[in-house]
Amino acid sequence: MMPIRRDIRFALPPDRACDWHAEGVAVTHFFNALSLLFPAGERFFMDSVRHYRDGIQDPDLKKQVMGFIGQEAMHTREHIEYNDLLQAAGLPAHKLDKRLWAILNFARKVLPPSLQLAQTVALEHYTAMLADLLLADTERHMGGSVEGYKQMWLWHALEETEHKSVSFDVWNVSVKPGLKRYLMRTGTMLATTVLFWVIVFDYHTALMRAHGRCQGKVTGKWRLIKFLYGPRHGVFPGIALEWLRFFKPSFHPWDQDNRRHLARLDGLIEQIDATNSQYAAQAAPRRVPLHPRTNAKPA
Numbered sequence: 001m002m003p004i005r006r007d008i009r010f011a012l013p014p015d016r017a018c019d020w021h022a023e024g025v026a027v028t029h030f031f032n033a034l035s036l037l038f039p040a041g042e043r044f045f046m047d048s049v050r051h052y053r054d055g056i057q058d059p060d061l062k063k064q065v066m067g068f069i070g071q072e073a074m075h076t077r078e079h080i081e082y083n084d085l086l087q088a089a090g091l092p093a094h095k096l097d098k099r100l101w102a103i104l105n106f107a108r109k110v111l112p113p114s115l116q117l118a119q120t121v122a123l124e125h126y127t128a129m130l131a132d133l134l135l136a137d138t139e140r141h142m143g144g145s146v147e148g149y150k151q152m153w154l155w156h157a158l159e160e161t162e163h164k165s166v167s168f169d170v171w172n173v174s175v176k177p178g179l180k181r182y183l184m185r186t187g188t189m190l191a192t193t194v195l196f197w198v199i200v201f202d203y204h205t206a207l208m209r210a211h212g213r214c215q216g217k218v219t220g221k222w223r224l225i226k227f228l229y230g231p232r233h234g235v236f237p238g239i240a241l242e243w244l245r246f247f248k249p250s251f252h253p254w255d256q257d258n259r260r261h262l263a264r265l266d267g268l269i270e271q272i273d274a275t276n277s278q279y280a281a282q283a284a285p286r287r288v289p290l291h292p293r294t295n296a297k298p299a
Contacts, residue, residue, distance in 0.1 A: 002060075002063060002067055003163035004070075004071075005074060008074070009078070009276065011147070011275050011280075012085060012149060013279070014085050017032070017085040017089045018089050020145055023223045024219045025208075026208065026218055026223065029204055029211065030204055030228070032091075033203035034200065035082050037100060038075055038079040039076050039083065040103075040104050042073075042079075043076060045167065046069050047108070048113065048116040048167070049068060049069065049117065050069065061166075061170070065166060065170065067166075071162070078156075090213075091207055091214075114174075114175055117174070117175070121168050122193075123192060123196065124164060124166075124253075125243075126192075127160045129239040130157070131164075132258050135154070138154065141227075142154070148275055154264075154268055158264065165253040
């Protein structure tokens, strides 16, 4: 699977940054909290994989690494713009972003490159699990949401699926096989799981508190609980089995072969172009900032 760098922009209405999800403000801010992790997180991913790039002998894997870095760079750019909309809406997006940069910069200083790569492997598995959950039943998890935001998350999910094995394959060729490698990979997943969800829920709580102060009551809290913990379709029940599979000694990300989702990419890009054009026509008279694929400004 060869990751492809796609230079795509999105029509994100600024006035919907805090309530773009159909399930309400609380679920919207769960996704917004995840968005706040990506600029610093994906830079960490790129750096940890890049460290081992020159030692890779397989030419196909080297190309995959280049595609991985290109995709993560585009994700970083788009989430920076997304997060700027949250800041403009009165939420502490920049403060929370700086906090994560500080955490990951500390990790760069104290952890050896192998453990930094192990963290990337663990977190890439998280993004792959969440992406598959979203792609497997998009209507249930995103149906009725504002198109630009929905399209951005689907694009991100598809590209995370496309490159989901790259950091793991770099890990396998760069770290000496054996019990130590297995324990490092699985131990890092356990530690990363705790840290990841502590940060996500800390950021989520901060966003909802700020929303309550500057925009009024946070709606959809019960729907958030159902969205995350519902026994049939909740996020945590939905990723539990794939999380456990990570601990198999023979685990590989493509053991779950969900590449069928990637057939949606071309159609999604056409939908993004159509939404951008429609948004440009509506936004131009009001001089609202636009994020089109072509970087064109409103006429």
